[in-house]
Amino acid sequence: MEPIVECVPNFSEGRDVGIVCAINQAIGSVAGVRVLDQTMDADHHRSVITFAGSPGAVVEAAVRGAAKAVETIDLNLHRGVHPRLGAVDVIPFVPIRGITMAECAAMAVRAGGEIWKRLALPVYLYGEGRRKLEDVRRGQFEGLRNSVLVDESARPDFGGPELHPTAGAAIVGARKVLIAFNVNLNTDDVRIANAIARTIRTSGGGFPNVKAIGLLLQSRRLAQVSMNLTDYEVTPPHVVFQAIGRQAAEYGVSVAGSEIIGLIPRQALETEGVNLRIENYRPEMVLEYRLEQTLK
């Protein structure tokens, strides 16, 4: 069986579906690649495209997607509630079958080199012996484009030191399957979401393998705990969902529901009877289901 790699780039455009579709088509133009999912969020002003295929095809598709993002997105005009550094913000390669994490990390280095060479877009490497994603993105586009000029340790791994004037920089790496899981609270007080995020995330002494921030969804007037679960076998969604519900109750606030951004492995939906109340649930969001459907 041919090795299969998943790639889940995040783009800093969540409102203009024409731009996101242009990126989608650039990715899908590579033979041997299938686009599995596309999610847009107007408040985050961000979209996530999930695709998979053989390693060589996936690297080429990632570069073509990045090229279209550089062409169409100007970060100087971009305001959203999700932190971001680049027009194509993060490009993770994920081993699915017949390939190791180390091989995916080598794909990231290859893709990063191509992105700098072909697009003049500086690249940071993250994960597995490289920097941490949240460290790279600290300060975001507006902050980092100044600090790269004075702080050598902040410089990109490919290109730079200056960031791209409109597209910033891309952050490329290998990682395990990640679940992007957001829990919405029935309040517009973002301080409550922030306080809960601080207690549940790993860096605050909470659950292992959890990154969390508080955000305000302007369009729905709801505060949101926005999370990445970086090892769902250690900390599954229902564990953080219950913890958030308990803490929210202490603030006198209820949980409005939850959302999955992108795809979720089937095993993560085994919740020991907890109802995750996923507002956007569809069978199509189950990773194995989409892989079976599209990669024979």
Place this chain on the structure above:
Amino acid sequence: MEPIVECVPNFSEGRDVGIVCAINQAIGSVAGVRVLDQTMDADHHRSVITFAGSPGAVVEAAVRGAAKAVETIDLNLHRGVHPRLGAVDVIPFVPIRGITMAECAAMAVRAGGEIWKRLALPVYLYGEGRRKLEDVRRGQFEGLRNSVLVDESARPDFGGPELHPTAGAAIVGARKVLIAFNVNLNTDDVRIANAIARTIRTSGGGFPNVKAIGLLLQSRRLAQVSMNLTDYEVTPPHVVFQAIGRQAAEYGVSVAGSEIIGLIPRQALETEGVNLRIENYRPEMVLEYRLEQTLK
């Protein structure tokens, strides 16, 4: 000021975002056209793309979108809960400013002629002195491709008598701004949604300018009253929403929420204090807001 026409084609693909994006890009490739919205529904297996621009550009974009649908969608493989006749199922032209309904009907004739000539896709004309949409679509793809052979009155206005073997036929016409409004019920008993649909729709002696059917959303196990409000100034959404809530209560069922497919005019959100509980509400779904943003 240049006249502005809106076009809201429905395509029989609601699952593969790559196909819908390819159609989106074909439409957006015409200078003078802006894509305003794209909605996909996996259960309906249907997507709706809203775009606007000057009359000539809008006709050309409609034909290019139809061409991409003919190329990518095969109705022989299509199963969804929404009735459909074609790969591009219905193509309505809507006067927005500086253009009359009669001029939009003339655009429909022009687009229909082009679609037959360039794509060999038969076309039915509907609205304003032509057939009714629901009459054309009765029997759907599987039924009509037989009946056109024996029933002269069922034959297309352009092309035919045979339908296209994979893409069926398109239904093209002019109409007022329409609101596609769905109300979801907390039951998986589709008979309740059907019974309610029958009493509220115009053809059942209900409200004027309301078309309604009952559907089952497989992925959410919810029954849905799926509606087109063809003149929201006569019958606004909150009037049908309240009527559905009252009738559902008589069946012992509550309303789970509602959805807008595509865009909604601002005036239709003036609901006299009724909360429509639109699950997918975003400021971006307000028609005037999108037009202001994109057409200067």
